[in-house]
Amino acid sequence: MQLRNTQNEAQAIFEILVRENEAMLMTYLRAAVRNQVVVEDLFQETMLVAWRKLNEYDRSCPFGPWIRGIAAKLIMAHFRKAKSDIMITGCDTLEYLSQQIEHIHERSGDTWEQKIDALKHCIDALPDHYQHVIQLRYFKHQSASKISEMTKVSLETVRKRLQRARARLLDCLRRKKVVMEVNT
Amino acid sequence: MTTEPNESENNLADRLGNQWLDAEPGDYEFGESAIGVSESLDSKQLCRAADVQLVHAMLMGIAEDSKDARQCRINKLMQSIRADGKKQASEKATSPQKPRRYVGPAIRWGTAAMIIVSLTILLTSLPSNKAMATIDQMIAAIENAGDRTYSIIVRDQKTGRRERQSGRFVVERRNRQERAVLDGATLYLRGRGKYVLYRYTPSGKTVINGSDGQTNWLIRPEHPVLVSNDPQAFRIPMPEGLANLLTLDFSDTLQQIRERYKIKYIGTVPVEQDQEASWTYLHATQQNRGFKGPRIIRIWAHPDTGLLRRIEFADIHLQDNPEPKKLIFDLRDQKQLPQNWFTHTAHHSEDTEVDFLPEE
Numbered sequence: 221m222q223l224r225n226t227q228n229e230a231q232a233i234f235e236i237l238v239r240e241n242e243a244m245l246m247t248y249l250r251a252a253v254r255n256q257v258v259v260e261d262l263f264q265e266t267m268l269v270a271w272r273k274l275n276e277y278d279r280s281c282p283f284g285p286w287i288r289g290i291a292a293k294l295i296m297a298h299f300r301k302a303k304s305d306i307m308i309t310g311c312d313t314l315e316y317l318s319q320q321i322e323h324i325h326e327r328s329g330d331t332w333e334q335k336i337d338a339l340k341h342c343i344d345a346l347p348d349h350y351q352h353v354i355q356l357r358y359f360k361h362q363s364a365s366k367i368s369e370m371t372k373v374s375l376e377t378v379r380k381r382l383q384r385a386r387a388r389l390l391d392c393l394r395r396k397k398v399v400m401e402v403n404t
Numbered sequence: 405m406t407t408e409p410n411e412s413e414n415n416l417a418d419r420l421g422n423q424w425l426d427a428e429p430g431d432y433e434f435g436e437s438a439i440g441v442s443e444s445l446d447s448k449q450l451c452r453a454a455d456v457q458l459v460h461a462m463l464m465g466i467a468e469d470s471k472d473a474r475q476c477r478i479n480k481l482m483q484s485i486r487a488d489g490k491k492q493a494s495e496k497a498t499s500p501q502k503p504r505r506y507v508g509p510a511i512r513w514g515t516a517a518m519i520i521v522s523l524t525i526l527l528t529s530l531p532s533n534k535a536m537a538t539i540d541q542m543i544a545a546i547e548n549a550g551d552r553t554y555s556i557i558v559r560d561q562k563t564g565r566r567e568r569q570s571g572r573f574v575v576e577r578r579n580r581q582e583r584a585v586l587d588g589a590t591l592y593l594r595g596r597g598k599y600v601l602y603r604y605t606p607s608g609k610t611v612i613n614g615s616d617g618q619t620n621w622l623i624r625p626e627h628p629v630l631v632s633n634d635p636q637a638f639r640i641p642m643p644e645g646l647a648n649l650l651t652l653d654f655s656d657t658l659q660q661i662r663e664r665y666k667i668k669y670i671g672t673v674p675v676e677q678d679q680e681a682s683w684t685y686l687h688a689t690q691q692n693r694g695f696k697g698p699r700i701i702r703i704w705a706h707p708d709t710g711l712l713r714r715i716e717f718a719d720i721h722l723q724d725n726p727e728p729k730k731l732i733f734d735l736r737d738q739k740q741l742p743q744n745w746f747t748h749t750a751h752h753s754e755d756t757e758v759d760f761l762p763e764e
């Protein structure tokens with residue numbers, strides 16, 4: 221009975237780690253994988269593998285890169301299996317994304333949300349027509365073609381607006397030093 | 405319009421990221437077109453495309469991850485972990501087993517306790533301690549270090565282009581008094597406080613600063629050699645933001661990094677082209693925004709000895725040039741230098757005039 225209690229305690233501590241890293245890991249997975257169902261599955265799988273391999277973890281290294289390393293292997297395995305899902309930027313980019321996320325993780329703030337709080341200010345600073353497509357695409361969960369129908373604007377224009385809105389958000393996040401400049 | 409310098413490159417990268425993000429189920433043509441674009445991009449453009457995907461991921465996070473959704477995700481995981489534990493236990497119970505050795509309660513308790521201790525240590529995060537220990541080891545290593553030769557490289561932060569290779573550099577300098585520059589310079593070090601720095605002007609003339617730990621000296625073309633016992637004499641003009649931080653033997657530099665930067669131990673990694681050896685890699689981010697120094701410093705050191713292999717200062721600004729640069733000191737070799745190498749007499753002919761400046 222005592223042993224079972226100890227195991228429960230270990231699980232409870234691991235749950236704290238999961239809570240601390242959940243938003244970070246989801247961001248990493250969403251940046252690499254388009255299909256949200258697959259993202260959710262990969263999150264579960266990554267954390268489960270981390271739990272099983274916890275005794276292999278080198279405690280002198282940060283937890284974030286370790287868990288993203290596990291996720292990266294699972295992402296690559298997914299793309300090898302699911303031919304219909306497309307990975308456009310290659311495995312080197314997974315390492316690059318991991319560095320960008322580590323950079324965000326190092327920002328001040330207790331939670332991931334606080335660390336990327338600047339994004340909300342960047343959205344507020346967008347011109348109205350860009351803000352509108354971002355609202356519809358992300359906060360109302362509409363596809364580009366649905367937005368085109370709703371706004372009576374051509375599909376090509378909607379896609380262009382989304383592209384420019386994201387580019388502006390990226391510029392804004394770089395200016396605010398949330399995202400590192402590329403300097404390869 | 406974006407603020408990036410090369411918009412057409414960015415457009416291509418953005419198009420790729422956005423094609424991928426906005427493609428809809430069954431939109432195979434769109435996906436294939438994205439792959440086509442992807443193959444034509446260089447690594448910098450691919451990084452830009454990845455940045456766009458990162459923005460998308462952050463937007464998804466703030467739009468979709470309600471408190472309930474996150475709780476639900478974590479609950480599902482913890483259920484799986486508990487089920488996984490039970491499954492493993494039942495597999496053990498049903499599979500044919502070797503005769504079990506008696507494991508006393510103390511050992512079982514000890515094992516379980518070790519898991520808890522591991523996790524607790526994990527939560528209190530040792531990496532920063534490891535980073536500090538590495539910095540301390542590096543400072544200690546300098547005291548007893550032998551001769552080291554470092555190459556100094558200045559690269560444009562955005563394009564990665566060397567300062568000396570830029571045509572603009574030559575044109576800008578042509579009609580001015582020639583100034584020796586840091587890019588392409590060589591720094592020789594022995595122990596703590598002894599250094600020789602060879603810098604070159606755009607036309608190839610050599611300017612040498614040095615110190616034997618007590619006497620500082622400066623050798624310029626067509627000038628007498630200047631020698632002084634003043635420790636502040638002949639200070640090398642450093643880029644803005646590094647004047648308070650960079651000392652040529654690195655010991656004070658590392659000490660200041662230790663005090664003023666948040667240092668993370670990342671692991672052991674190779675350094676650029678040198679893929680054979682792995683080095684301890686530290687990532688330092690400025691903690692005190694009031695301090696005038698680079699925001700990010702990257703450091704590579706020998707995992708056993710703490711020898712500084714490479715140090716990179718990001719976002720620095722050189723005189724007369726507004727573009728951010730990266731200043732890199734890269735260990736070239738550890739050959740033993742002549743005994744008198746850190747005295748000025750080793751670097752000029754015997755008949756050169758030498759002026760000893762009085763201490764102020």
